[in-house]
Amino acid sequence: MTLFKPTFLHVWMTLSLQTDKINISVSDGFLVLIWIGHRRSVTDVGMGQVVQRRHGFLVLIWIGDRRSSCTERTMGLSTNFEDLTDRRLLKQVHDNVHGNIYLEPISLKFIDTEEFQRLRELKQLGLSNMVYPGAVHSRFEHSLGVYWLAGKAVDTIKTCQGLELGIERSDIKLVKLAGLLHDVGHGPFSHMFEKEFLPRVFNGLTWSHEDMSVKMVDHIVDEHNIDIDPDSLTKVKQMIIASSEHGSTENMKEKKFLYDIVANGRNGIDVDKFDYIVRDSRACGLGCNFHFERLMESMQVMGDEICYRAKDYLTIHKLFATRADLHRTVYTHAKVKAIELMVVDALLKANDSLDIATSIHQPAEFWKLDDTILKIIEISNTQELKEARDIIQRIRRRELYQFCNEFSVPKDKMEHFKTITPQDIICSQKTGGVTLEEEDIVVSNVKIDLTRGRNNPLQSIKFFKDYGSDEVFSIQDDRISHLLPAFYQDMIVRVYSKKPELVEAVSEAFENFQLKTFGKKAQVHSTPDSKKQRRR
Numbered sequence: 095m096t097l098f099k100p101t102f103l104h105v106w107m108t109l110s111l112q113t114d115k116i117n118i119s120v121s122d123g124f125l126v127l128i129w130i131g132h133r134r135s136v137t138d139v140g141m142g143q144v145v146q147r148r149h150g151f152l153v154l155i156w157i158g159d160r161r162s163s164c165t166e167r168t169m170g171l172s173t174n175f176e177d178l179t180d181r182r183l184l185k186q187v188h189d190n191v192h193g194n195i196y197l198e199p200i201s202l203k204f205i206d207t208e209e210f211q212r213l214r215e216l217k218q219l220g221l222s223n224m225v226y227p228g229a230v231h232s233r234f235e236h237s238l239g240v241y242w243l244a245g246k247a248v249d250t251i252k253t254c255q256g257l258e259l260g261i262e263r264s265d266i267k268l269v270k271l272a273g274l275l276h277d278v279g280h281g282p283f284s285h286m287f288e289k290e291f292l293p294r295v296f297n298g299l300t301w302s303h304e305d306m307s308v309k310m311v312d313h314i315v316d317e318h319n320i321d322i323d324p325d326s327l328t329k330v331k332q333m334i335i336a337s338s339e340h341g342s343t344e345n346m347k348e349k350k351f352l353y354d355i356v357a358n359g360r361n362g363i364d365v366d367k368f369d370y371i372v373r374d375s376r377a378c379g380l381g382c383n384f385h386f387e388r389l390m391e392s393m394q395v396m397g398d399e400i401c402y403r404a405k406d407y408l409t410i411h412k413l414f415a416t417r418a419d420l421h422r423t424v425y426t427h428a429k430v431k432a433i434e435l436m437v438v439d440a441l442l443k444a445n446d447s448l449d450i451a452t453s454i455h456q457p458a459e460f461w462k463l464d465d466t467i468l469k470i471i472e473i474s475n476t477q478e479l480k481e482a483r484d485i486i487q488r489i490r491r492r493e494l495y496q497f498c499n500e501f502s503v504p505k506d507k508m509e510h511f512k513t514i515t516p517q518d519i520i521c522s523q524k525t526g527g528v529t530l531e532e533e534d535i536v537v538s539n540v541k542i543d544l545t546r547g548r549n550n551p552l553q554s555i556k557f558f559k560d561y562g563s564d565e566v567f568s569i570q571d572d573r574i575s576h577l578l579p580a581f582y583q584d585m586i587v588r589v590y591s592k593k594p595e596l597v598e599a600v601s602e603a604f605e606n607f608q609l610k611t612f613g614k615k616a617q618v619h620s621t622p623d624s625k626k627q628r629r630r
């Protein structure tokens with residue numbers, strides 16, 4: 095390819111103070127840098143963009159084609175995003191994880207709506223605060239955090255590869271918006287609503303909070319007349335669902351890497367995890383040995399995909415390991431699960447009278463549903479809600495479903511594992527003593543992995559050796575430290591008794607079930623006698 099020698103055409107002109115719009119169009123492949131006034135007032139740098147500025151000088155610098163151009167930095171123009179934004183229009187928020195966060199006007203249009211403010215009433219960790227009392231942070235601050243990190247991630251890439259990749263300021267804006275809005279369709283009580291409650295109401299329903307977020311974004315735009323062009327809006331929505339089952343990469347013809355920043359469907363590394371791993375660990379009072387900054391600073395786009403330095407593979411492993419650890423010790427803590435199971439029962443009992451589940455069909459109704467639904471049930475005095483109310487009262491008085499025992503499914507049984515049901519436990523009951531009923535027992539099947547099922551997540555990540563090298567590769571299992579896991583999934587089966595007086599009978603039936611299924615007891619230890627003898 096013939097490279098043009100940069101030629102400079104300087105056009106100096108004084109603009110009238112009233113001029114606020116200049117249209118510049120250039121043929122494809124040419125780059126126009128626009129420098130207005132002094133360095134601090136640079137409004138935009140890009141190709142054929144509409145520039146708004148009320149005063150100062152306009153300098154047009156026309157440089158050959160994109161490949162032959164010198165970088166923005168060598169031109170002495172800062173591409174730092176903050177420099178390019180009028181700070182008078184930004185709102186500053188102090189976040190306890192990331193420090194100062196600056197919100198742009200377009201994001202404030204979304205934030206200052208009742209639909210977004212609802213996130214304040216959704217605890218990020220659902221009912222985990224019943225065990226870790228500090229875990230009361232909400233999806234509101236998490237969303238601001240993801241917005242901020244999304245901006246930082248694109249900005250870092252833009253600083254190093256902005257021209258080569260053709261990253262425009264509008265790209266940063268859209269990725270940030272996707273980060274801000276990625277959880278706006280989340281249901282109450284973290285994942286319990288979609289994973290435990292909805293499937294029991296509608297058999298086989300496929301509903302995801304990512305899909306709801308997309309619907310909610312449209313609803314907010316319509317309801318509040320937000321001025322955003324349809325193309326941009328589509329991109330924001332695609333970025334939100336990029337990692338979900340319904341996400342499609344077909345329409346994303348160019349700059350695919352932009353769709354991996356908020357919700358990464360290709361390898362699971364995204365700023366959503368960066369934020370919640372650090373935020374959740376901090377709220378629960380657990381240490382966090384994972385530092386996302388290292389990854390953010392060194393990421394590089396190669397072949398339209400974000401790649402990482404080979405020497406950072408341990409940091410990436412820590413990301414997945416810390417996440418799995420949070421799942422085991424916090425999100426699926428045995429007692430947290432017991433309370434979740436009770437809340438699911440309460441919501442099922444209240445569903446007909448409060449139309450909880452049907453609200454998923456209408457964003458205009460869905461935004462009204464949040465964690466406060468428990469309070470609504472608790473303080474109600476109608477007869478229809480009595481059963482639901484009684485369950486919530488049991489939670490308040492800590493008369494919880496009793497955890498009997500658990501086992502980890504043996505590795506060789508994982509592949510053909512079938513979900514265990516209360517019926518399976520009842521069938522294993524020996525005759526004599528009390529007769530257990532299906533509704534006395536709850537079974538919770540918990541799956542914990544490193545985001546890629548039984549596969550090593552590091553295998554789906556592209557690495558590069560050093561800056562300047564073009565080679566992209568993945569790291570094979572046998573090249574990694576022998577101290578890292580060789581198996582990547584846990585399946586835990588937990589059994590609960592709804593009544594304390596049945597713990598002994600349920601525990602025995604559960605042990606029989608294990609003997610029947612595996613020929614041995616798979617549980618770590620038998621249920622303590624003190625628990626078996628507990629009476630109401």
Ligand SMILES: [Zn+2]
Pocket residue numbers: 236240276277366370
């Ligand atoms: Zn999130």
